[in-house]
Amino acid sequence: MPGAVSRSLRSPRVLVALGLILCIACCAAFAPLIAPHDPADQNLLSILLPPAWASGGDPAFPLGTDSLGRCVLSRLIYGARTAMTVAVFASLGAMLIGSFLALISGYFGGAIDWIIGRAVDVWMSFPPVILSLILMFGLGTGLDKVVLAIILVDWTRFCRVLRSEVMIVTRRDYVAAARLLGFTHRQTLIREVLPATVPLLITLVSLEMAIAVVVEAILSFVGLGVRSDQAAWGQMIADARQYVYQSPSNLLLPILAIFVAVAAFNLLGDGLRRTLDVRLAEIGR
């Protein structure tokens, strides 16, 4: 698909979203360099400090401290690390499983399609948040467990959406032509069918990243996410909840961080969908 990349880079949605995501990703990657404090350092003499510009603020803690005297800014930066890790690995993992099943299901059809389709039906009938909570309860806490839980819950999303796309592409005559020219099923799938689904895949992944950020926050909020010594936005919200009257900024800042990250991923997904999807490309951006 020629020109798709340059076309999507001209879309304002994609540009804004990429800028925001780049900022968050930099925070995550260079957290030890940027953060003024260790996120786990407690300073019990200065707890619940307001941000530096408010009265009573301390310039050493630009966004104040939490109930244990930990630096909020540092925890936000390290929290970005948790959020980004989960977003990237969970969405890629869900994509791999979901799209693999979608490809064989949509391409071969018949009994394989029936079995995979019913499995997705059953899987999707569990409420996703409950399912991930149950999974976390069984798996135990930890970053890798969060990623695993999200993958296990959300592969169905990829499978469903991609399967119909694969079915449409498989009915094209050029796929039949490839078979007639001697392509094996594997060659046909990888060289003819898969490339046609890439635009949709990219879009789905970016939307899935937004979902992964939210789910990770929820799990951390209820204490079933990452280990308690790791900084996570959901955990920060849970901590700040009890002191919301003394220090509202402690609650609002991680919420803002989640909001920005999710908005950026959704914006990216929407922008890419409009530019990469040939059916929507004509409607305009």
Add this chain to the structure above:
Amino acid sequence: MTSTSTTSTPVATAPKSVLRARDLAVTASLDDAIVPVIRALSFDLAPGKILGLVGESGAGKSMIGRAIAQLLPPGFAITGGSLAFEGQDFLAMAPGRRRALLGRAIAFIPQAPLTALNPVMTIGRQFDEHLARIGGFDRAQRRTSAIAMLAAAQLPDAAALLDRYPHQLSGGMCQRVLIAMAFASNPRLVVADEPTTALDVTMHPQIIRLIADMQKDHGTAVIFITHDLRLAAQVCDEIIVMYAGRAIERGPARRVLSTPAHPYTRCLHLANPSMTERRSLYVIPDQMPGLRQLQQMSGCHFAPRCPVVAEHCRRTEPPNVTVAPDHVVACVRAEATPQISMLHSVGLAPDLVERPLLQVENLLKRYDTDRQWFRSRAVAAVNNVSFSIGSNEFVALVGESGSGKSTIAKLLVGLEPPSGGRILLDGHDLTDASAQTRALRVQSIQMVFQDPQSALNPRRRVAGIITQAMEAGLRHATADERNARALALLSEVGLSPDFATRFPAQLSGGQRQRINIARALCSLPRLLVADEIVSGLDVSIQAQLLNLLARLRSELGFAMLFISHDLSVVRHLCSRVLVMYRGDIVEQGPVESVFADPQHPHTRALLAAVPPDEPGAWPLLKATTPNGVTNSN
């Protein structure tokens, strides 16, 4: 002027014309340039006459219908000239009054009948709505008159039809309903835009005859838009041939077909395969200029393709020249037109049938329908079919849609497994599913697909597409080998080497079909299965491809199963024909003898659907059944 083909006394300068166009111009704005889509179109349509607008796609013929309907696409506008309906200026009319005329005094018969009807409303409700709009009867009267109109359109059991939904009707029946609706308001003008193109061939004569009968009964004037010159000559009183937005020839229908005055009309006629003689087809090089090319053109727009072009044709736009009474041509070289004959033609090689290459014995294919949990009903799409194809032989498979032609193609190439029977290639049974058989099949049988749009991967470049066979399996060709093969194939199918790096989206329909053929020929198969490969193409492009296939056979030597519904193409290209009807081969034999003396009624129906070459009478149009008996379906 009015045609004098049916009335012997010349009509005096008729002030009373239903539709009169004077220097009508339609332009399109395209990337901030203004492109003329229709230039200086003038005609008079007298009451009760049929005017044919003929041209290939892109000629601008449909724009005229759309201009009358006020349905020009965005960016298109009428920018000059006048259009008068019964003496009133149609363009200056208040929108409300014009709308009041449309659907009542001016009715339309659409190209795609199934999409023109609302799928969620019964025929009765749609007819009722239409009648309520055109005139105030009460409900019961409307129902009676709807039934009467449907019966007049030769639809059996019209009362029961009112409660049916469009999808329960065949395409032909839908078109009859729409024709009945169009004539229900007793219009003075009916615009029919390719009314048969979306229908099965065997339906064509019946629909055409219905329009002609209705036209006679109601005394309606009709604008008949078609790409088929022969069809227009049979149906119409007067014909206008369009090329790149200009009416290049206008005259009495029979005269235009028998003695065409414009080189393009003659070329088009010679490019059409004949049903009576087997001659090679005249190939007009290149294709009609697109909108973007029109912008830069000066002089006669046909000059770049014209075989009798003179130097000044390229500089100045030719004036309209009257060559005979009522016969006007936009060409200064009209006297040279009769000289055009097979100047650049390719001789047809005779079939050299040596031995049978492919033998099909009792081939059977059943599909399960109405599948429920544990029961299903099997329907035979192909029912015990046997035939053979000799090496180097072109065999045609004809029949209406749904007769099982495409299923046979899929069975032969192995896209579907047969339910029974044998397919023997050189005595080797292809129906067993071993890897060896598959390899043999890949080497020896290839398919050219019907829809070149869907048959080419839009993400691959042309060179990659046509040499795709070289990346299959374990043997991988080097990039150099593939490039060399790609260039060789491109020159085989008559395309220049710079096509190698293009994407399918950058090609025209005819070019895509050449790429499609090149891909199938890459590994030099012995049998090509071609499924309706010229059916969507214009006559001049079709002639190019048919001649290409004939040349490629003499150069490369391969057999072909040519699936088509167009018997004139079959007559031209193939030596033997298989006629299929509802899953059975009902007749087979040499093309000449089958076409000269058809035995099966279906073969006769297919043959009757082809308008004859001579401007004489089409028997199906003449024989009017008085009591509305129809043999449809």
